[in-house]
Amino acid sequence: MSAEFAGLAALVTGGSSGIGRATAVELRERGARVAVLDLDPSGLPEGIDGFATDVSSRPSVQKSVAAAADALGGIDVVVNNAGIGATGTVADQSDDEWHRVLDVNVVGMARVVSAALPWLRASAHASVVNISSIAALNGLPGRALYSASKGAVLSLTLAMATDHVREGIRFNCVCPGTADTPWVGRLLAQADDPAAERVALQARQPIGRLVTPKEVANAIVYLASPLSASTTGTVLDVDGGVTHLRVRP
Structure with missing residues (x-):
């Protein structure tokens, strides 16, 4: 592997x-020292540090980012992947649910970047x-709140890239399609017919299958x-190919 x-x-x-x-x-295999911030960081592969973190809490984020920076000897790269899902139309979500999802998916990323800036500026x-989503670029059914949060992530990325370009900090964004992850598995389990729903999700993507986590990871690592x-x-x-390809049946 490259180092x-x-x-x-x-x-x-x-x-x-x-x-x-x-x-x-992937980052570890390519030579990085890596720390994971997660609500439950147990069971991580050997050589990756874990810090219990709630991205909806600024004190939790600040504590974990500082601890990770101390353990790693600094911070050069931040991958903002933490997020939660939501299903339904605008008529289905309460104000509390809107606040909860946006707080994790959007404000959570801002908290992490803000806490990491002192080390990023020194790198x-x-x-x-x-990490955004195809939901930011495509009108998906029953994903109003989730789509709004991921659209905000895309816009936030461009704004932060502009704000910090003169400081030498790069900001980029990845929009995965439907990936074969435990999170998607839990969404499928909620469907009336999980098997049929999986087939429908596979068919929605022109390549005819779900995206793999490693494929998305490779794109993240490239950026x-x-x-x-x-x-x-x-x-x-x-x-x-969801966003740009229109394949005939």
């Missing part, structure tokens, strides 16, 4: 499973990758890498 992250320290939020875990493992290879030093303010789709 382009040798000597660099990376934080991955929501890194205990799915895309976050695959990203933490010669500072990079932040935020985070010091080899991509001229890439900032970029939105990278890893969606099996």
